[in-house]
Amino acid sequence: METNQILDEIRDINLSYLLLAKQMLRDDRVSAVYRLGINQDLADILDNLSSAQLIKMAASNMLLCRFRFDDRLIAEMLTSDNREQAVIKSHAAILMAGKPAEAIA
Structure with a gap:
C-alpha cells in the first residue's frame, strides 16, 4: 500500500x-x-x-x-466464541468503563 x-x-x-x-x-x-x-x-x-x-x-x-483497551483479558473476552456472549460482553464493557477517559493534552 x-x-x-x-x-x-x-x-x-x-x-x-x-x-x-x-x-x-x-x-x-x-x-x-x-x-x-x-x-x-x-x-x-x-x-x-x-x-x-x-x-x-x-x-x-x-x-x-x-482501541479503548490495552488489556489482553478484555481483547480475549471480546473475541471469544462462548455461549454466554451477553455476559462476557457486559463484563468487558464494565472493565472498559472503569478505565478513565484520557484528558486532553
Whole structure:
C-alpha cells in the first residue's frame, strides 16, 4: 500500500469517526461519552466543531480513534466464541468503563 493511499484511508476513517461521534453526541450525549470513551471536555469540542473544522481535523495523518483497551483479558473476552456472549460482553464493557477517559493534552 502506498503512503498516499494509507493517508487517504486514515482520512476516511477519521471523517467517519468524527461524523459518527457528532451524531451520537446529538442523539444521546451521556451514552455517547460512555461509548466513545471520551471526557466531557472532548465531547464539548467535538460537538462544537464546524464542518470545515471537522474536515480539517479528519485530514490529520494519524488515526483519531483508537482501541479503548490495552488489556489482553478484555481483547480475549471480546473475541471469544462462548455461549454466554451477553455476559462476557457486559463484563468487558464494565472493565472498559472503569478505565478513565484520557484528558486532553
